Amino acid sequence: MSWIENRFEEGLIVTSLDWAINWGRSNSIWPMTFGLACCAIEMMAVGASRFDIDRFGAGAFRATPRQADLMIVAGTVNYKMASRVRRLYNQMPEPKYVMAMGACTCGGGPYFKHGYNVVKGVDLVVPVDIYIPGCPPRPEALLEGLMRLQDKIRHQTRTKTLMTKAKEAVLT
Amino acid sequence: MLSEAKHFGSFLAQAAAPPVSPYGNTNLELVLGMMLFIAAGFGMVFAGLLIGKIARPTQPHPEKVTPYECGEEAVGESWVQFDLRFYTVALVFIVFDVEIALLWPWAVTFKQMGAPAFWAFFVFFMLIAIPFLYEWKAGYLNWVRSHSAQSKAAGEIRTVSRSVSPESASNRSSRARAAASVE
Numbered sequence: 001m002s003w004i005e006n007r008f009e010e011g012l013i014v015t016s017l018d019w020a021i022n023w024g025r026s027n028s029i030w031p032m033t034f035g036l037a038c039c040a041i042e043m044m045a046v047g048a049s050r051f052d053i054d055r056f057g058a059g060a061f062r063a064t065p066r067q068a069d070l071m072i073v074a075g076t077v078n079y080k081m082a083s084r085v086r087r088l089y090n091q092m093p094e095p096k097y098v099m100a101m102g103a104c105t106c107g108g109g110p111y112f113k114h115g116y117n118v119v120k121g122v123d124l125v126v127p128v129d130i131y132i133p134g135c136p137p138r139p140e141a142l143l144e145g146l147m148r149l150q151d152k153i154r155h156q157t158r159t160k161t162l163m164t165k166a167k168e169a170v171l172t
Numbered sequence: 173m174l175s176e177a178k179h180f181g182s183f184l185a186q187a188a189a190p191p192v193s194p195y196g197n198t199n200l201e202l203v204l205g206m207m208l209f210i211a212a213g214f215g216m217v218f219a220g221l222l223i224g225k226i227a228r229p230t231q232p233h234p235e236k237v238t239p240y241e242c243g244e245e246a247v248g249e250s251w252v253q254f255d256l257r258f259y260t261v262a263l264v265f266i267v268f269d270v271e272i273a274l275l276w277p278w279a280v281t282f283k284q285m286g287a288p289a290f291w292a293f294f295v296f297f298m299l300i301a302i303p304f305l306y307e308w309k310a311g312y313l314n315w316v317r318s319h320s321a322q323s324k325a326a327g328e329i330r331t332v333s334r335s336v337s338p339e340s341a342s343n344r345s346s347r348a349r350a351a352a353s354v355e
Contacts (some may be wrong), residue, residue: 021227064241084243091236094229101353 005158012042025069025095026153027057027160029146032068034088037075039102039136051139056146065091070149071126076104076119083126089126100128103135110135260312271300
């Protein structure tokens with residue numbers, strides 16, 4: 001939570017700042033180098049020249065959570081890995097986003113019934129922003145997910161929330 | 173701003189001393205310009221820090237300040253004992269590193285430089301080659317050191333010191349011990 005967030009009503013300055021910050025954030029989403037299973041192969045294809053995630057400013061795969069904005073959970077998350085995923089998520093600086101890539105991370109996928117060691121969806125471990133179905137998803141699907149995440153970032157605002165307004169109205 | 177500074181400078185110049193140049197006291201103008209630059213530099217840095225402070229989200233978490241960032245809990249600590257043999261390896265590496273760095277330009281211009289350069293570098297090369305040969309013989313290049321080679325080299329040092337300086341027995345033994353401890 002930044003100082004400016006949830007503090008001012010909508011106005012020229014805050015909305016302009018919103019626009020500028022969202023423009024910067026949505027066009028420089030740096031993902032973390034983090035492949036867990038077969039979906040990571042598709043993620044690598046997205047990083048390579050044929051699909052080229054760099055067109056969206058998201059090609060700088062960082063090898064450390066400290067420099068990453070986006071965690072693409074690419075692959076099956078088992079219980080042993082879940083605590084690591086959570087720790088890496090905790091180590092990422094705000095603003096941070098999570099993409100659940102593939103059926104396994106969306107909800108267990110093919111391991112839903114008999115996968116005794118598989119987490120039934122990575123949203124049980126970290127808050128997920130975008131779900132990308134597929135087993136594995138096509139690279140285009142990952143790019144689509146990235147574009148939807150960009151949309152999501154572009155609609156973020158730092159103006160006062162309705163909840164805060166309601167609380168103030170009740171208090172005064 | 174600049175024109176004001178110029179005015180101010182020319183006014184000072186007229187008041188205090190004859191003008192240095194028809195354009196007023198250029199030194200003062202220079203100082204003012206530099207101070208302007210410094211102030212603007214500081215201003216930009218602090219403005220950036222202030223805007224960042226206002227706009228960035230701050231959500232501290234104990235795991236954000238942990239030194240290890242691979243998702244694993246760090247095991248053990250970094251204050252481990254380091255094998256002293258790496259020290260010799262590092263020294264030998266530096267010797268060769270410097271040698272290559274200095275020999276390279278010499279080798280490139282070898283034909284133009286002629287005999288003096290050759291002899292100069294011959295001396296330089298020997299200064300490095302002789303200790304290197306000693307090191308080789310003493311077994312410092314072996315990872316698992318041969319005890320016999322070392323004691324042999326140490327014995328040679330002892331015999332050399334003995335032959336160079338015939339002193340009293342106690343003195344000699346202490347010198348030998350010193351040589352051995354140098355090893």
